[in-house]
Amino acid sequence: MSKDTSINIGLCGFGTVGQGVWKHLEQNRAELAARLGAPLRIAAIAVRDPQRKRAVKLPPKLLREDPLEIATAPDIPIVCELMGGTDLAHRVTLAALRAGKIVVSANKALICEHGAEIFATARKHGGHFFFEASVAGGIPIIKALREGLVANRFPQIYGILNGTCNYILTQMEERDAPYAEILSEAKAMGYAEADESLDVGGWDAAHKAAVLAWLAHGLWVPPSRMIVEGIERVTPADFKNAATLGYSIKLLAIITRDFASNEVSVKVHPALLPDHDVIASVNGVYNAISVTGDVVGTTLYIGKGAGQDATASAVISDIADAVALLRSGKCVHLNSEVAPLPAEQASAGKSGEGSVAASAVTLAPLERIHGRYYLRLTVRDEPGVLAHIASIMAQHAVSIASVLQTPSEDPEMASLVLTTHDANERAMRDTLHELSRLKVVNGAPLLLRICEFNT
Numbered sequence: 001m002s003k004d005t006s007i008n009i010g011l012c013g014f015g016t017v018g019q020g021v022w023k024h025l026e027q028n029r030a031e032l033a034a035r036l037g038a039p040l041r042i043a044a045i046a047v048r049d050p051q052r053k054r055a056v057k058l059p060p061k062l063l064r065e066d067p068l069e070i071a072t073a074p075d076i077p078i079v080c081e082l083m084g085g086t087d088l089a090h091r092v093t094l095a096a097l098r099a100g101k102i103v104v105s106a107n108k109a110l111i112c113e114h115g116a117e118i119f120a121t122a123r124k125h126g127g128h129f130f131f132e133a134s135v136a137g138g139i140p141i142i143k144a145l146r147e148g149l150v151a152n153r154f155p156q157i158y159g160i161l162n163g164t165c166n167y168i169l170t171q172m173e174e175r176d177a178p179y180a181e182i183l184s185e186a187k188a189m190g191y192a193e194a195d196e197s198l199d200v201g202g203w204d205a206a207h208k209a210a211v212l213a214w215l216a217h218g219l220w221v222p223p224s225r226m227i228v229e230g231i232e233r234v235t236p237a238d239f240k241n242a243a244t245l246g247y248s249i250k251l252l253a254i255i256t257r258d259f260a261s262n263e264v265s266v267k268v269h270p271a272l273l274p275d276h277d278v279i280a281s282v283n284g285v286y287n288a289i290s291v292t293g294d295v296v297g298t299t300l301y302i303g304k305g306a307g308q309d310a311t312a313s314a315v316i317s318d319i320a321d322a323v324a325l326l327r328s329g330k331c332v333h334l335n336s337e338v339a340p341l342p343a344e345q346a347s348a349g350k351s352g353e354g355s356v357a358a359s360a361v362t363l364a365p366l367e368r369i370h371g372r373y374y375l376r377l378t379v380r381d382e383p384g385v386l387a388h389i390a391s392i393m394a395q396h397a398v399s400i401a402s403v404l405q406t407p408s409e410d411p412e413m414a415s416l417v418l419t420t421h422d423a424n425e426r427a428m429r430d431t432l433h434e435l436s437r438l439k440v441v442n443g444a445p446l447l448l449r450i451c452e453f454n455t
C-alpha cells in the first residue's frame with residue numbers, strides 16, 4: 001500500500017476568504033499537487049456554528065468549534081487564520097507559532113497591532129508567518145517587495161490599498177447613487193471588513209500601509225503615528241470639482257522615505273490624483289501600487305484587492321510556500337527587521353529581537369510633510385468673504401493657486417473650492433482650524449490632498 005504523502009492544512013474561519021480557499025484548493029487540486037510535489041488536504045475547519053446550513057457541503061468530521069484545537073493539532077503543520085479580529089486570531093496565531101507551525105494569515109489588522117510579537121514568536125519557536133493576502137488581496141506585493149525588489153531601497157510607495165473604498169469612489173464618480181447603497185453593494189460582494197468603518201475610515205488601508213512600511217523600511221508605524229483620513233466626507237460634487245481641475249479622487253496610502261534626513265512618513269487619505277497618473281484610472285475593487293526602488297526605478301502592480309477569489313489566490317500562494325518550506329526545510333523570505341523606531345517615537349509597534357543595530361530612522365514631523373491641497377468650504381455669499389479667507393491662509397503662509405465658486409442649495413450660501421500651492425501639513429491644519437471657526441463658514445470644511453508623484 002502506498003504511503004499517504006498529503007500535507008494537512010487547517011482553516012480557522014470559513015467566511016468569504018475561507019470558502020474561497022476551500023473552493024480553489026478543490027478546483028485546482030491536481031495542478032497544485034503536481035506543482036508542489038505533494039497533494040494538499042484540508043484536514044480541519046473551525047467554524048462558529050457547525051450546524052449552520054452552508055452553500056458548500058462540508059464533511060462533518062472536518063468541523064471543529066475551537067480554532068485553538070487546529071492551532072495545536074500535531075498532525076496539521078499549516079494553519080490558515082481567516083477569522084479576522086485581533087483577539088482570538090491573536091491567540092490562535094501565537095499558539096500555532098509556539099507549536100512551530102506555519103501560519104498563513106490574511107489579517108492585516110492583527111499584523112499591524114501585533115506584528116512585532118508575531119514575528120518574534122515565530123523566530124523563537126521555529127514557526128513561520130506568511131501574509132501575502134493581508135495587503136492588496138490578489139496582488140503579490142509582499143513577494144514583490146521582499147523577493148523581486150530585494151536589491152532596492154524604497155524612497156516612495158503609493159497606491160490604492162482598499163478595494164471597498166475604491167469601489168465606492170468609482171461608483172460615486174460614475175453614477176449618482178447614495179453612498180449607503182454603494183457601501184451595501186461592496187459588502188454583498190464580500191469586499192468589506194466585518195466592521196466596515198475600518199474600510200471607509202481609512203484604517204484598513206492604514207493597517208496595510210503599516211505592513212508595507214515594515215517590509216520596506218523595517219519599522220512598525222502604528223496608525224496613531226500616521227495621517228489617516230477616510231472617504232466618508234467625499235461627495236459627488238467633489239468629483240465634479242476634481243474633474244474640472246483635471247483630477248480623479250482615490251483613497252491613497254503613501255509611504256515615503258527621505259534617505260538624506262532618514263525620515264519616513266506614512267499617510268492614508270483621499271487624494272486628487274491627476275488624470276495622467278495610471279493609478280487615477282484604476283477602478284472598482286482593483287488596487288494599484290506604485291513602488292519606486294533606487295535600483296529598479298518605478299514598478300506598478302494592479303489587480304483585485306479584495307473579494308473571495310483574489311484573496312484565496314494569495315492565501316493559496318502562501319500555502320504553496322509553506323509546502324515548499326516543509327518539503328525543503330528552507331525559507332526564502334528575508335528578514336524585514338532593519339531599524340527599530342526610537343523609543344520616544346514608538347508606540348504600539350516595536351521591532352522584536354533579531355533587529356539589526358538601530359539606525360536613525362525617524363517619523364517625519366508635520367512641518368516636513370507637504371504638498372498641495374484642495375479645500376471645499378460652504379460660505380456666506382457676501383462681499384469680503386473670499387478676501388477674509390485668503391488673508392487667513394496668507395497668515396499661515398498658505399498660497400492660493402485657484403478658486404472655484406459654485407452655487408449652493410441655499411441661495412445665501414456658496415460652495416468655494418480653493419486649491420493651494422505647496423504648503424506644509426502643520427500650516428494647513430492651523431489654517432483649517434481657523435477657517436472652521438469663522439461665522440461665515442458653514443459646517444466643517446473638507447480638506448483633500450493633491451498628489452502629483454514623480455515616477
Ligand SMILES: NC(=O)C1=CN([C@@H]2O[C@H](COP(=O)(O)OP(=O)(O)OC[C@H]3O[C@@H](n4cnc5c(N)ncnc54)[C@H](O)[C@@H]3O)[C@@H](O)[C@H]2O)C=CC1
Binds near residue numbers: 013018
Ligand atoms: N474579504 C476580503 O476581500 C478580504 C479579507 N481579508 C481578511 O481575511 C480575514 C477574513 O475575512 P472574510 O473572510 O472576508 O471575513 P468573514 O466575516 O466573511 O469570515 C470570517 C469567518 O470567521 C468565522 N469566525 C469568527 N470567529 C470564529 C471562531 N471563534 N471560530 C470559528 N470561526 C470563526 C466567522 O463566523 C466567519 O464565517 C479578515 O482578517 C480580513 O481582514 C483580507 C483580504 C481580503
Ligand SMILES: N[C@@H](CC=O)C(=O)O
Binds near residue numbers: 137164165192193306
Ligand atoms: N476590506 C478590504 C478587504 C481586503 O483587504 C478591502 O476592501 O480592501
Ligand code: NA
Binds near residue numbers: 137140
Ligand atoms: Na497580496
